[in-house]
Amino acid sequence: MRIHAVQSGLVTIKNCQCHGKGRGTMRLVNTILDRTWTEPLPIYSWAIEHPEGIILVDTGETARAMEPGYFPWWNPYFQMSIKPCVQPEDEVGFRLRALGIEPNDVRKVILTHLHTDHIGGLHHFPNAEIILSRREIELTDGWRGQLRGYLTHRLPEWLSPRLIDYEPKPIGPFPESFTLTKAGDVFLIPTEGHTGGHLSVLVQTDGLSFFFAGDASYTLQLLLDQIVDGVAQDEETSRETLKRILQYVQEFPTVYLPSHDHGAAQRLAERTIVSV
Ligand SMILES: [Zn+2]
Numbered sequence: 001m002r003i004h005a006v007q008s009g010l011v012t013i014k015n016c017q018c019h020g021k022g023r024g025t026m027r028l029v030n031t032i033l034d035r036t037w038t039e040p041l042p043i044y045s046w047a048i049e050h051p052e053g054i055i056l057v058d059t060g061e062t063a064r065a066m067e068p069g070y071f072p073w074w075n076p077y078f079q080m081s082i083k084p085c086v087q088p089e090d091e092v093g094f095r096l097r098a099l100g101i102e103p104n105d106v107r108k109v110i111l112t113h114l115h116t117d118h119i120g121g122l123h124h125f126p127n128a129e130i131i132l133s134r135r136e137i138e139l140t141d142g143w144r145g146q147l148r149g150y151l152t153h154r155l156p157e158w159l160s161p162r163l164i165d166y167e168p169k170p171i172g173p174f175p176e177s178f179t180l181t182k183a184g185d186v187f188l189i190p191t192e193g194h195t196g197g198h199l200s201v202l203v204q205t206d207g208l209s210f211f212f213a214g215d216a217s218y219t220l221q222l223l224l225d226q227i228v229d230g231v232a233q234d235e236e237t238s239r240e241t242l243k244r245i246l247q248y249v250q251e252f253p254t255v256y257l258p259s260h261d262h263g264a265a266q267r268l269a270e271r272t273i274v275s276v
Pocket residue numbers: 113115194215
């Protein structure tokens with residue numbers, strides 16, 4: 001099974017977004033007020049050439065995020081804490097073509113969660129089945145959803161996603177999962193906390209687990225250090241998720257692939273497993 005890292009540009013965020021500081025709403029306030037920035041971080045999606053059809057995990061950011069007014073003016077987080085750098089040719093559709101994959105040939109698009117830098121490329125896939133957790137879409141409802149930072153008005157009008165309810169089938173420390181493929185080698189697992197309906201994608205092949213973690217942790221190091229990020233919707237759940245993922249990678253040889261980790265593409269290419 002060939003798996004590709006697909007980078008759609010870069011994003012610079014506050015250091016306190018990576019290493020959350022304080023408790024409760026103070027975590028978000030501290031992130032917004034932090035004056036120090038990370039280096040530009042990659043925005044990764046992942047294309048899995050599965051025998052049952054191409055699966056894409058997340059869709060990266062759109063170049064439109066560079067336009068004034070793309071982010072809501074009233075939201076201090078977007079105005080003060082996020083700087084995307086995405087050119088039109090960085091969008092996932094173009095990057096896939098460069099890899100020899102036609103966006104129209106993508107069968108399934110799985111969204112780890114609905115933050116803008118994971119859904120920005122959705123417009124390239126009007127013919128794919130779009131899959132996400134039911135809980136995640138419920139959280140986007142109304143003004144509360146907007147306060148949580150979801151840009152639902154940026155979702156394509158044609159979007160009619162398949163919403164996943166997990167089954168009581170444990171995988172390692174995860175009590176629930178959803179089996180996506182007939183071959184039984186691609187699973188969705190709840191990794192909530194960063195957002196309330198966040199999921200990760202697990203591919204088990206060749207004796208390895210490929211763990212597409214979305215923003216469950218921004219990097220491998222933050223997983224190893226068990227650091228909750230500075231914008232997590234639920235700090236305690238996020239901590240529990242980090243604990244479970246760490247337990248999983250200790251139990252199974254795992255290539256760990258978060259969306260904003262500089263080292264992730266190389267770990268994928270070299271099939272480097274987490275050593276703990
Ligand atoms: Zn996110």
